Each structure stands twice: as structure tokens, then as C-alpha cells.
Amino acid sequence: MEDSNKTRIQEFYATFQAARTDLSSRLEALKAGGQPDSDKLHALVADAAKLRKEFIDANGYLPTYDQRQYEQFLKSVEADIESLRVTSAPKPKFAFKRRPPKASTPSTAQTCADHAKEAPILSAPPTSSSSHLALSGHSHKYLDGGSLPSLASSSDLTISDLEDCIVNLLTLPSLSDAEDGGQCKFTALHARNLSNTVLILPVFDGSALLHDLKRCTIALGCHQFRMHASHAVDVYLSIESNPIIEHCSSIRFAEYPRALSSTLDASPSILHETSKHLAVQDFSHIRATRSPNWSALPAEALPSGDDWGLVVRRDTSMSRDDMEEAMPRLLPAQQ
Amino acid sequence: MGLLTIIRKNRLKEKEMRILFLGLDNAGKTTILKKLNGEDISGISPTLGFNIKTFVHGKYTLNVWDVGGQRTLRPYWRNYFEQTDALVWVVDSGDRMRMQDCKEELHSLLLEDRLAGASLLIFANKQDIQGSMTCAEIRDALDLSSIKSHHWKILPCSAVTGENLIAGLDWVVGDVADRIYYGSSSALPTNPQTAEVVVS
Ligand SMILES: Nc1nc2c(ncn2[C@@H]2O[C@H](COP(=O)(O)OP(=O)(O)OP(=O)(O)O)[C@@H](O)[C@H]2O)c(=O)[nH]1
Ligand SMILES: [Mg+2]
Numbered sequence: 256m257e258d259s260n261k262t263r264i265q266e267f268y269a270t271f272q273a274a275r276t277d278l279s280s281r282l283e284a285l286k287a288g289g290q291p292d293s294d295k296l297h298a299l300v301a302d303a304a305k306l307r308k309e310f311i312d313a314n315g316y317l318p319t320y321d322q323r324q325y326e327q328f329l330k331s332v333e334a335d336i337e338s339l340r341v342t343s344a345p346k347p348k349f350a351f352k353r354r355p356p357k358a359s360t361p362s363t364a365q366t367c368a369d370h371a372k373e374a375p376i377l378s379a380p381p382t383s384s385s386s387h388l389a390l391s392g393h394s395h396k397y398l399d400g401g402s403l404p405s406l407a408s409s410s411d412l413t414i415s416d417l418e419d420c421i422v423n424l425l426t427l428p429s430l431s432d433a434e435d436g437g438q439c440k441f442t443a444l445h446a447r448n449l450s451n452t453v454l455i456l457p458v459f460d461g462s463a464l465l466h467d468l469k470r471c472t473i474a475l476g477c478h479q480f481r482m483h484a485s486h487a488v489d490v491y492l493s494i495e496s497n498p499i500i501e502h503c504s505s506i507r508f509a510e511y512p513r514a515l516s517s518t519l520d521a522s523p524s525i526l527h528e529t530s531k532h533l534a535v536q537d538f539s540h541i542r543a544t545r546s547p548n549w550s551a552l553p554a555e556a557l558p559s560g561d562d563w564g565l566v567v568r569r570d571t572s573m574s575r576d577d578m579e580e581a582m583p584r585l586l587p588a589q590q
Numbered sequence: 591m592g593l594l595t596i597i598r599k600n601r602l603k604e605k606e607m608r609i610l611f612l613g614l615d616n617a618g619k620t621t622i623l624k625k626l627n628g629e630d631i632s633g634i635s636p637t638l639g640f641n642i643k644t645f646v647h648g649k650y651t652l653n654v655w656d657v658g659g660q661r662t663l664r665p666y667w668r669n670y671f672e673q674t675d676a677l678v679w680v681v682d683s684g685d686r687m688r689m690q691d692c693k694e695e696l697h698s699l700l701l702e703d704r705l706a707g708a709s710l711l712i713f714a715n716k717q718d719i720q721g722s723m724t725c726a727e728i729r730d731a732l733d734l735s736s737i738k739s740h741h742w743k744i745l746p747c748s749a750v751t752g753e754n755l756i757a758g759l760d761w762v763v764g765d766v767a768d769r770i771y772y773g774s775s776s777a778l779p780t781n782p783q784t785a786e787v788v789v790s
């Protein structure tokens with residue numbers, strides 16, 4: 256233990272010194288060159304941030320004296336970068352117009368206090384807390400779009416406290432105010448406390464935030480994916496940013512099943528080839544080594560199109576027997 | 591003369607402000623800043639570490655620090671407190687499940703010595719999503735009215751539509767300028783619109 260720490264301290268020292276020399280010389284070059292080259296500056300910002308990150312990670316085993324030295328250097332580099340960014344600012348991409356606060360501008364009128372004061376008079380349509388899509392507190396149930404209220408526009412979808420359920424929201428209720436039979440949409444997903452549950456969602460424009468999942472399968476497409484404090488979950492994902500896990504274990508990732516995407520009409524940009532579902536970042540394991548908390552789902556463990564079909568290619572609800580047949584084919588194996 | 595002294599001098603001369611964007615992960619911090627900067631807001635990944643953006647706002651230069659809010663990163667927020675003029679706390683207004691968490695993180699930040707005196711703007715973000723909590727609901731859920739230690743204001747906003755983003759920065763800049771550039775004793779609200787401002 257002692258010894259391994261000593262090695263790590265030495266290794267970090269070497270890494271840091273190398274980075275230090277590199278950053279300092281690039282900084283000097285930028286400072287000397289008049290108007291700083293913005294690409295070079297950006298690269299420098301990124302590398303300084305990376306070094307800061309590595310330093311933070313190493314803090315656990317570095318002696319206090321070393322920490323202080325490293326910290327001082329990083330601070331001065333960050334400050335130098337900041338002042339360089341200021342000197343490079345004279346031609347900003349974006350500048351605010353000076354806006355003298357006028358009593359009549361809607362922006363200044365939109366504080367909460369004004370809402371509260373004006374609401375009774377103007378009777379502005381309040382965004383009522385109940386008007387969002389929510390599924391909560393079920394066990395041993397098949398839930399689909401019919402279990403949700405019909406809303407007028409895109410909304411937040413909240414799913415919580417489900418046990419031994421199959422949720423199929425590939426088809427959502429039709430819009431309450433549309434004649435053309437358009438579907439409700441959701442633009443954010445919040446999920447918490449699901450166990451032994453299969454969750455099948457479409458591809459949507461927004462972020463997904465999930466906590467406390469145990470032995471679940473979830474299929475969805477979204478802009479951002481964050482999963483916290485979960486265990487034994489298979490995730491089938493279409494995504495354009497890095498999926499995040501934190502305080503998770505035994506998570507497996509695969510692409511969004513074609514058996515599902517083929518049933519979606521007018522689905523927004525499903526990414527098969529370019530999806531980043533395997534570019535997972537484990538925030539509980541920010542190191543160069545591979546995170547032990549997730550893996551790619553091996554091909555032989557992928558459910559077949561028929562397996563998914565047990566849930567999605569149907570126009571009736573699922574009976575208890577149907578569910579018992581489908582669950583083991585879609586959920587991760589019991590441990 | 592040390593490096594820091596030089597920086598401080600520059601800071602005064604150039605009327606700089608340092609603004610720290612914090613909030614739980616998924617709140618929309620990075621998206622708000624990209625939107626303000628006229629950048630594409632699709633394909634943003636959750637922030638591992640931090641980003642710095644520089645804006646020119648009237649006669650001020652704003653150095654905005656956007657730090658990742660995932661739970662494992664929160665202990666490192668304190669590395670960014672030094673010399674902060676304003677704190678912008680961004681809230682995902684649809685995240686009912688974590689309002690308690692959000693409240694605790696905010697109130698513990700307000701106890702930090704190095705943030706004492708910083709102006710505090712709360713952005714109730716994602717108002718474009720139906721079913722989001724309203725600004726008044728968030729004010730109550732976060733118990734903002736108990737804050738006596740900082741000038742604060744809450745604004746409903748959306749990083750997608752851009753609603754109120756500039757208005758928010760206007761307030762921040764005005765409040766900081768009153769304090770550090772025109773003497774702090776006169777920072778009483780002069781305008782009835784800033785009824786939310788609490789003077790300690
Ligand atoms: N509909 C809607 N979505 C938003 C809004 N602001 C942000 N989002 C989405 O919310 C998700 C999170 O946004 P980010 O900007 O990455 O959040 P962050 O606060 O920087 O998160 P961390 O970096 O993890 O701390 C993204 O999918 C955004 O597209 C908004 O005003 N409306
Ligand atoms: Mg971010």
C-alpha cells in the first residue's frame with residue numbers, strides 16, 4: 256500500500272512536470288504572439304482543464320505539500336488563460352446590447368413576484384403541476400399510452416415506483432387539441448425507483464435522467480442520458496452525446512433495437528451508425544483504466560426481434576401469462 | 591509584484607466580472623451559455639470538469655465559469671469559488687424528484703465564506719416544457735425567502751427558446767456593478783421591479 260502510493264506519487268509528478276513544461280511554453284507563445292489564436296487558446300483551455308482533473312483525482316494520495324505546489328501552478332495557468340481570453344475578446348461572436356431597464360419590457364416584468372401578484376388579475380394560464388405525463392406506483396402491470404392522460408403539448412414524462420411491470424410508450428395518447436390525431440410528445444424523462452421492469456420508449460428530443468433502477472431493461476433515444484445509483488440494467492440507446500453513469504454497477508449498453516425503430520413512424524433522427532451509446536462516461540470512475548461498472552451487451556445476449564415483438568407488435572394489453580413469457584427474454588438474467 | 595496582484599489590477603481596469611454557473615447535473619447550465627453565445631445547442635454532453643466563456647456585456651467583460659454538476663463533481667465546486675462576483679444557480683424546473691437535493695446544495699453554498707457577498711441569480715430553467723414547476727413553486731421549494739445573506743433574484747427561463755436569458759445577465763451585471771464599481775452601501779433596490787432583492 257505504502258509502496259504503491261509512492262509509485263503513484265512519482266508517476267503523477269512525472270506526468271505533471273511534463274504537462275507543466277508543455278503548458279507553460281504554449282502559454283508563453285500565445286502571450287508573445289499579440290492577438291491570441293483562438294484555436295490554440297481553446298486547445299490550451301482543454302488541456303489545462305484535463306490537468307486540473309487529473310490533479311483532482313490524484314488528490315487522494317498526494318502529500319499536502321505537493322498538492323499545494325501543483326495547485327499554485329494550476330491556479331496561475333488558469334488565471335493566465337483567463338486574462339488571455341479577455342485580450343482575445345475584442346471581437347466577440349456575441350455582444351449584449353445595452354438595455355436600459357424599462358418598466359415596460361416584458362423581460363423585467365417576468366419575475367416570480369410579478370407572476371404571483373398578477374396571476375389573479377390576469378388569470379394567466381398557470382402551468383399547473385398536474386399537467387404532465389406521469390406513471391407511478393404500479394406492480395405486475397402492463398402499462399401503455401392508454402395509462403397516460405391526453406395533453407395539449409409536449410411535456411415532461413415522470414415514471415416512478417414500478418415493480419415487475421412492462422411499460423410500452425411507443426404509442427402515446429393522441430393530442431387533446433389536435434384534429435389530425437397527432438400524438439402527445441414528451442421532451443424530458445425523469446425516472447426513479449424501478450425494479451424488474453421493462454421500459455420501452457420512443458426516440459425523443461430531450462434528456463433522460465434515471466435513478467435507482469434495479470434489474471431493468473430500458474430502450475430509448477434521447478439527447479442526453481444520465482443514470483445514477485442503479486444496478487443490473489440493460490440499456491438500448493440511440494444518442495448523440497456521451498451517456499453518463501454514476502454510482503452504478505453491472506450496466507450494459509447496446510444500440511436502440513431495430514425491431515423498435517421500425518415500428519416508429521416519423522421518428523426524429525434515429526441514430527444507428529453514429530449513435531454514441533458505447534461512449535459511456537462513468538463519473539464514479541474517472542481514470543484512464545476501463546470502468547468495471549459497465550460493458551457492451553454481447554451480441555449473443557441481445558433479444559431477437561421476436562422477443563421485442565412480444566411486447567410491441569400487439570394491439571391489446573398483455574395478460575399476466577404474456578408478461579411472464581416476455582420478461583425473462585428481455586430482462587438481464589437474475590443474479 | 592506577484593501575478594495575482596497584476597491580475598487584480600487588470601480586473602479593475604477592464605471592469606471584469608467573474609460569474610460562476612452551478613446547479614445539479616441536467617439543469618441546463620452549458621446549454622444556457624451556448625445559447626447566449628449563439629452556438630448550436632444540440633449534441634452537448636454532460637460536463638466533466640468545467641468550461642469558461644467570455645462575454646462582453648456593455649462596458650463589462652464577463653468571465654463565466656460553468657462547472658459540471660454530477661454528484662461526484664460537486665465536492666470540486668469549491669475550487670472555483672475564489673473571486674466570484676455572482677453565482678447563477680440553474681434549476682431543471684421539471685426535476686421534482688430532486689428539488690430537496692437542489693435546495694440543500696444551494697443553501698450549503700450560501701454558507702461558503704468565499705461566496706459571501708456574491709449576487710445570486712436563480713434561473714428556473716426549461717419553462718418551455720409543459721408540466722415544469724413554475725417559478726413561484728420553485729421559489730418555495732428552494733426556500734429562497736429565507737436567504738438573507740445574498741442579494742438574490744429568481745427568473746423563469748428557457749435555454750431552448752432563450753426566454754429571459756439576457757434579462758438574467760442584465761440583473762447580475764447591474765447588481766454586481768452597483769456593489770463593486772459604484773460603492774456597496776448604496777446597493778439598496780432603487781427600482782420597484784427588483785422586489786425580490788433582499789438586503790442583508
Ligand atoms: N426543453 C428544454 N431542454 C433543456 C433546456 N435547457 C437544457 N435542456 C436540456 O437539458 C439537458 C441538460 O443540459 P446541460 O446544459 O447539459 O445541463 P448541465 O447543467 O450543463 O449539466 P452538467 O454538465 O451535467 O452539470 C440537455 O439535454 C439539454 O438539451 C430548456 O430550457 N428546455
Ligand atoms: Mg454542463
